[in-house]
Amino acid sequence: MKTTLKNNITVKDICEGFVYNELEGKGLFGLSGKLTIQPEYQRNYIYAEEGKESAVIDSILKGYPLGLIYFHKVNSDTFEVLDGQQRITSIGRFVNDKFAIRDENGLQQNFSGMAKDKKIKIWETKLLIYECEGEESEIKDWFKTINIAGIPLRNQELLNAVYSGPFVTLAREEFSNRQNANIQKWSAYISGSANRQDFFERALEWVSKGNIEGYMTLHRHDKNITELKEYFNSVVDWASCVFTDVESEMRGLEWGRLYEEYHKKSYNPKKVSEEVQKLYGDPYIKNRKGVFEYILGGSNDTKLLDVRVFDDATKNVVYKKQTTEAEKKGKSNCSHCAIGHDANKSKIWNLSEMDADHVASWSKGGKTSIKNCEMLCKTHNRAKGNR
Numbered sequence: 164m165k166t167t168l169k170n171n172i173t174v175k176d177i178c179e180g181f182v183y184n185e186l187e188g189k190g191l192f193g194l195s196g197k198l199t200i201q202p203e204y205q206r207n208y209i210y211a212e213e214g215k216e217s218a219v220i221d222s223i224l225k226g227y228p229l230g231l232i233y234f235h236k237v238n239s240d241t242f243e244v245l246d247g248q249q250r251i252t253s254i255g256r257f258v259n260d261k262f263a264i265r266d267e268n269g270l271q272q273n274f275s276g277m278a279k280d281k282k283i284k285i286w287e288t289k290l291l292i293y294e295c296e297g298e299e300s301e302i303k304d305w306f307k308t309i310n311i312a313g314i315p316l317r318n319q320e321l322l323n324a325v326y327s328g329p330f331v332t333l334a335r336e337e338f339s340n341r342q343n344a345n346i347q348k349w350s351a352y353i354s355g356s357a358n359r360q361d362f363f364e365r366a367l368e369w370v371s372k373g374n375i376e377g378y379m380t381l382h383r384h385d386k387n388i389t390e391l392k393e394y395f396n397s398v399v400d401w402a403s404c405v406f407t408d409v410e411s412e413m414r415g416l417e418w419g420r421l422y423e424e425y426h427k428k429s430y431n432p433k434k435v436s437e438e439v440q441k442l443y444g445d446p447y448i449k450n451r452k453g454v455f456e457y458i459l460g461g462s463n464d465t466k467l468l469d470v471r472v473f474d475d476a477t478k479n480v481v482y483k484k485q486t487t488e489a490e491k492k493g494k495s496n497c498s499h500c501a502i503g504h505d506a507n508k509s510k511i512w513n514l515s516e517m518d519a520d521h522v523a524s525w526s527k528g529g530k531t532s533i534k535n536c537e538m539l540c541k542t543h544n545r546a547k548g549n550r
């Protein structure tokens with residue numbers, strides 16, 4: 164790969180013919196049309212969300228360096244931005260009055276309203292640009308190693324770069340597009356943002372059962388995203404039909420896995436809703452995120468709920484009481500050991516060798532109170548299982 168450092172390209176040059184697409188949220192062209200600001204393998208514009216775009220303008224006004232910018236020299240007169248898209252888009256948006264910064268007095272200031280000397284300072288600022296020439300594969304491989312100005316690329320953003328092509332382009336129009344009216348519905352189940360590729364990543368993860376890279380390799384040249392979209396919608400529709408109330412703890416669950424495991428079972432959404440509300444009202448449940456899988460699995464696996472356990476003071480009191488009584492009778496302080504026939508039937512366990520157990524199990528309505536607490540040796544407690 165051949166690189167040439169250019170230090171005579173100004174903000175004015177770069178912003179000549181700057182085109183910003185409001186709908187797609189990205190800067191498209193600059194340098195009088197010779198520069199493609201967002202080639203298809205680049206990520207979406209995220210500086211506005213991250214609040215970094217006014218920092219770029221402040222840096223220029225204060226004369227701070229903006230860092231290196233990398234162009235891929237496609238041919239003698241055409242370039243693509245490899246690294247610097249966010250900074251260039253911020254500058255282009257500012258000089259086109261797409262956002263304002265705060266001046267020394269804290270007042271909103273857009274470019275066209277600025278004092279002439281400040282405008283000139285911005286126009287004449289020179290950018291440090293490396294022009295890189297080389298094979299596409301070599302350039303992309305290298306791009307994989309770049310981090311853009313303090314916001315590291317997410318794994319999915321890297322994969323989009325490496326597997327760029329019609330499939331990624333179509334999928335991003337669907338899943339990485341903030342204008343998509345479905346985003347709000349999806350957000351009930353998926354955490355993250357469209358711009359940072361979280362929805363696209365989940366869609367891929369679900370359809371590929373976790374093998375995202377394999378799926379992208381296989382479908383890289385596809386001219387449709389039918390399977391991806393249908394599978395994604397099946398998962399979301401299934402989740403929203405089974406669980407009719409939207410709870411914040413639903414966000415970010417492994418819906419793809421839950422769909423695979425449970426979508427063939429039938430559920431009565433009304434009963435499911437009642438059970439969700441009942442469990443949400445139960446003060447002993449520490450993990451509300453587990454409520455959904457607990458119900459899907461037939462309300463058996465209490466481990467998913469992380470039911471509140473007995474505190475140390477309770478355990479201590481119960482241990483002392485049990486042990487005193489057991490010593491008087493010459494039997495083990497674990498009631499299960501005491502009725503056995505091996506050497507443990509008279510063994511006095513240390514507190515650290517025992518665990519607290521619900522006498523009446525939690526799932527059958529037993530409370531986490533001292534009256535319902537019994538200390539068992541670890542082996543017997545584990546055998547009993549249900550906390």
Ligand SMILES: [Zn+2]
Pocket residue numbers: 497498499500501539540541542543
């Ligand atoms: Zn025991």
